[in-house]
Amino acid sequence: MSAIAELPSPFVVPTREYTVAVDGIAIAIAEWGEPGGTPLLLLHGWLDNAGSFYSLAPLLAAAGFRCIAVDFAGHGASGHLPGGAQYHFIDGVYTLHAVQQQLGVPVLPLLGHSMGGALGLL
Numbered sequence: 534m535s536a537i538a539e540l541p542s543p544f545v546v547p548t549r550e551y552t553v554a555v556d557g558i559a560i561a562i563a564e565w566g567e568p569g570g571t572p573l574l575l576l577h578g579w580l581d582n583a584g585s586f587y588s589l590a591p592l593l594a595a596a597g598f599r600c601i602a603v604d605f606a607g608h609g610a611s612g613h614l615p616g617g618a619q620y621h622f623i624d625g626v627y628t629l630h631a632v633q634q635q636l637g638v639p640v641l642p643l644l645g646h647s648m649g650g651a652l653g654l655l
Contacts, residue, residue: 544584545591547602552611555631561610562632563602566594572638574629575602576649582609585646593644603632605648625652 547563554560563583573593575586583602590600604611605625614620629652633641643653 544587546587547583547590548594550610553632553635555606555628558606558614559612560606560628560632561604563590563604565590565600565602566598568599570594570597570599572636572641573598573600574633574641574643574653575600576629576643576645576653577602577605577608578647578649580608581646581648584609601636603629622648622652623655626655629653 545565547565549564550562552559552561561583563586575583575590577583577585583604586600586602590602593600605628607613607620625648645651645653
């Protein structure tokens, strides 16, 4: 056996996966960690998805965070907008607010990459 074949996978599948509806679009959520852990919203970059956190989220979950990774509309496992609709950057802010309301978490720390970081700042 080669040494590469013996290495564990750096990716850990989520503990929980589900969707929430935002304006009729199914927004996919992937979670790692205990439901009672400190919530941490993970926001991916443009043309990316929650899978970009499959290596980092388990480490953060082991430190006590409830990692909640969101697939923005048209990305990953989330639904797409209807034909002819436009994907506007600012709509991500409304999506995040709706997700936060549905999760029932009043204060939600954020960790974002690229587009996700910019949306988190807004």
